[in-house]
Amino acid sequence: MAMNSPFDCVLLDLDDTLYPGDTGIGLALKRNIDEFLVTKLGVTAERAAAMRVELFRTYGSSLAGLIALGYDVHPDEYHSYVHGRLPYDRIAADPQLARTLQSIPQRKVLFTNSDRAHMERALERLGIDVAVFDDVVCFETMNPHLFGEAREEARANFGDAGEHPVVVLKPSVDAIVAGIRAAGTNPRRTLFLDDSERNIAAGKALGLRTALVGKRARSKEADYAMESIGSLRRVIPEIWATVEQPELGIEKKGMRSDLAPIIQPPTVQA
Numbered sequence: 001m002a003m004n005s006p007f008d009c010v011l012l013d014l015d016d017t018l019y020p021g022d023t024g025i026g027l028a029l030k031r032n033i034d035e036f037l038v039t040k041l042g043v044t045a046e047r048a049a050a051m052r053v054e055l056f057r058t059y060g061s062s063l064a065g066l067i068a069l070g071y072d073v074h075p076d077e078y079h080s081y082v083h084g085r086l087p088y089d090r091i092a093a094d095p096q097l098a099r100t101l102q103s104i105p106q107r108k109v110l111f112t113n114s115d116r117a118h119m120e121r122a123l124e125r126l127g128i129d130v131a132v133f134d135d136v137v138c139f140e141t142m143n144p145h146l147f148g149e150a151r152e153e154a155r156a157n158f159g160d161a162g163e164h165p166v167v168v169l170k171p172s173v174d175a176i177v178a179g180i181r182a183a184g185t186n187p188r189r190t191l192f193l194d195d196s197e198r199n200i201a202a203g204k205a206l207g208l209r210t211a212l213v214g215k216r217a218r219s220k221e222a223d224y225a226m227e228s229i230g231s232l233r234r235v236i237p238e239i240w241a242t243v244e245q246p247e248l249g250i251e252k253k254g255m256r257s258d259l260a261p262i263i264q265p266p267t268v269q270a
């Protein structure tokens, strides 16, 4: 364990964080969602794109919006349609990332809004064994009430009353809390990596240390920023503090000024 690291756990997003944002997967996802809206809801193709944007803005995702508005969409049906047909071959194997993840001494939790099937396919393409993570927080674990008996019960109870189940996804407070629970430690000692500024802001608001991935510049709520996950070691070496600096503990380089007074040895006065 990295005793001198400021972190006890690393929470990692999957999509556009563990693989680049320019694979075309995101575009294909949007196209699939639009198709889903046309096919299942009967909206026009022109209306679908605007509706998708509006649902995302208001409810966090298209699925969350559809369920909130009372559409009887099963998450599995939605996910197999919009995720199941993605061009996964555009995700390239990343053996360096696999090694980096393995070398992180802290607890590691994959923290994604995506469904488990998508997560498994994306990780398989990356060449990352899901077992490298100590825990997984994904769509299914955040939303057990949308499946099986719980779903049937909710439909029976609320179906006619105009109330619909809430879909729990980042950046909602409930989702971030699910991540913090899985981290199992003080949020101040948990590092949260995500490519979404919205998610980073939500994590920061609940006390997490934050790293924005896929961006050169930090957003206001991000403690760190890196253009790609490949720069993790260079940008946040303190994850491996003890491993890399056995004598000195945490080195000053890369340290944020607000932490520096806590961990740097006091100056000896002559």
Ligand SMILES: [Mg+2]
Pocket (backbone or CB within 6 Å): 013, 014, 015, 016, 017, 194, 195, 196
């Ligand atoms: Mg993401």
